[in-house]
Amino acid sequence: MKEEHQKGHGKTYKYGMVVDLDKCTGCGACMVACMAENNISFRKDDTNKLVSNFWMRVYKISNGLPFPDADISYIPRPCMHCEGHGHHHATPCVSVCPACATDYDHETGIVSQVYTRCFGCRYCMAACPYHARVFNWWDPRWPEGMEKYLSPDVSPRMRGVVEKCSFCFHRLQRARNKAYAEKRREIGEDEYQTACTEACPGGAITFGDLDNPEHKVCKLKDAPGTFRLLEKLGTNPKVYYTTTRDWVQKAADVYVGNEGNGVTPA
Amino acid sequence: MSATEEEKKQIVAEGEPAQKHVPGEAAPEPGKPGTWEFLIAIPVFILGVVVCLFVGWVLFPAVLYCEKQQPIDFSHVVHQEAVDEGCESCHFFREDGSFSGIPKLENCSQCHEEAMGEHPEETRLIDEYIEPGKEIPWLVYASQPDCVFFSHAAHINMAELSCGTCHGSIGESDHTRPYQYNILTGYSRDIWGWNIAGIKKNTWDRMKMDDCAECHEEKGTNNACFVCHK
Numbered sequence: 001m002k003e004e005h006q007k008g009h010g011k012t013y014k015y016g017m018v019v020d021l022d023k024c025t026g027c028g029a030c031m032v033a034c035m036a037e038n039n040i041s042f043r044k045d046d047t048n049k050l051v052s053n054f055w056m057r058v059y060k061i062s063n064g065l066p067f068p069d070a071d072i073s074y075i076p077r078p079c080m081h082c083e084g085h086g087h088h089h090a091t092p093c094v095s096v097c098p099a100c101a102t103d104y105d106h107e108t109g110i111v112s113q114v115y116t117r118c119f120g121c122r123y124c125m126a127a128c129p130y131h132a133r134v135f136n137w138w139d140p141r142w143p144e145g146m147e148k149y150l151s152p153d154v155s156p157r158m159r160g161v162v163e164k165c166s167f168c169f170h171r172l173q174r175a176r177n178k179a180y181a182e183k184r185r186e187i188g189e190d191e192y193q194t195a196c197t198e199a200c201p202g203g204a205i206t207f208g209d210l211d212n213p214e215h216k217v218c219k220l221k222d223a224p225g226t227f228r229l230l231e232k233l234g235t236n237p238k239v240y241y242t243t244t245r246d247w248v249q250k251a252a253d254v255y256v257g258n259e260g261n262g263v264t265p266a
Numbered sequence: 267m268s269a270t271e272e273e274k275k276q277i278v279a280e281g282e283p284a285q286k287h288v289p290g291e292a293a294p295e296p297g298k299p300g301t302w303e304f305l306i307a308i309p310v311f312i313l314g315v316v317v318c319l320f321v322g323w324v325l326f327p328a329v330l331y332c333e334k335q336q337p338i339d340f341s342h343v344v345h346q347e348a349v350d351e352g353c354e355s356c357h358f359f360r361e362d363g364s365f366s367g368i369p370k371l372e373n374c375s376q377c378h379e380e381a382m383g384e385h386p387e388e389t390r391l392i393d394e395y396i397e398p399g400k401e402i403p404w405l406v407y408a409s410q411p412d413c414v415f416f417s418h419a420a421h422i423n424m425a426e427l428s429c430g431t432c433h434g435s436i437g438e439s440d441h442t443r444p445y446q447y448n449i450l451t452g453y454s455r456d457i458w459g460w461n462i463a464g465i466k467k468n469t470w471d472r473m474k475m476d477d478c479a480e481c482h483e484e485k486g487t488n489n490a491c492f493v494c495h496k
Contacts, residue, residue: 102491103490103491105488105491105492107488107490108492112491114491115413116411116495153496155496156412169492173496174363174364176363176420177362177363177417177420178363178419179363180363180423181363181423
């Protein structure tokens with residue numbers, strides 16, 4: 001159901017992503033591109049995963065088998081922009097936020113995060129099953145001179161607030177701006193792409209409107225071998241993964257052995 | 267508490283008279299103040315209200331807002347007469363759809379490379395800014411916090427609002443008015459509005475989030491956070 005205060009102008013989008021795990025080499029270019037694009041500051045030692053902030057994080061999983069059957073897979077994980085099910089959608093983080101600092105945009109399908117509204121209770125972090133949200137324990141800092149490279153389109157976060165991947169929403173704002181200047185409302189597939197999609201050297205990430213049959217993601221999401229992380233939780237995420245390896249697909253849904261094929265239909 | 271202390275207290279309590287009685291006057295009922303107390307209390311209360319209102323409505327805004335003058339006393343009236351395309355002659359859209367906002371020095375020097383008249387402000391513009399090639403540090407009345415995304419293209423081209431809907435009659439001003447900013451937040455006073463109580467008579471009186479949301483609500487435009495936040 002479309003909320004009354006989000007009527008928009010009729011045309012709605014459902015932006016989402018399909019990540020081909022067989023093409024992902026785990027190089028981390030998406031993480032770097034994301035940090036540069038979204039003014040994410042870094043710490044002296046960002047290998048400390050307890051304090052480092054990433055919007056896009058590449059996880060490494062292994063099948064645990066000895067040589068010659070040993071295999072690994074990398075899983076790039078942005079925010080899943082969960083749609084939820086039913087009347088009120090119930091995106092996990094949105095439903096728990098006491099400050100209305102995050103909402104589900106019915107026009108774009110993007111889950112927002114407003115840093116000036118967030119007061120840092122971190123309920124959303126507890127609610128998110130994907131660890132997609134991170135907390136700013138410190139004010140952002142950049143090495144001297146590097147602040148000149150910050151993007152003016154993304155507001156930097158302050159200490160004490162939660163942040164997360166926004167599907168590079170400012171790029172959609174920019175694309176819209178251009179479209180409006182040309183007096184049109186439609187946004188083309190190539191006009192709005194996330195930074196990680198553009199940075200991936202293997203072309204593993206595809207981004208677009210999941211509802212638009214002309215966009216590549218629309219076909220890819222229905223291809224065999226496509227799944228989503230923790231499908232059984234019913235969060236209805238908009239980030240899809242695809243692989244030919246069965247064990248990867250089972251691991252992504254925390255498959256425990258005696259529960260059928262490990263994938264619950266949405 | 268020891269027994270002796272308790273005994274002492276009892277003695278003291280018994281020793282006190284139950285009511286003070288002044289001879290020649292009717293004793294007031296217990297718990298009710300006398301008339302003379304009312305006569306003092308009313309003016310004291312009114313005085314208190316007046317003092318509080320004075321502090322809240324006059325002193326506090328004077329302390330809260332600092333004032334600065336614009337670097338050049340600019341006349342929109344004079345320029346409106348000289349240009350052909352109205353506001354868009356200087357405040358235009360760039361090719362990527364972004365809005366130029368306050369014109370850069372380059373824009374001014376297209377006409378003012380050499381003095382066009384004898385106005386002292388123009389002489390100052392040329393001597394202090396155009397000759398040395400220094401950008402004019404204009405103070406932007408409508409400057410929004412960093413977390414705000416505003417698309418001029420969406421409002422001008424698509425919603426077909428006029429500049430005056432949000433900016434009022436600035437295009438008809440003959441002198442630049444002083445720029446006031448909140449010393450706590452650093453934001454321009456135009457955001458909260460010049461009425462300290464936040465009372466709004468025209469659409470351009472305030473530029474708060476509520477004002478954006480109000481218009482979006484009326485026109486049935488999307489009011490999701492990420493429409494205007496970044």
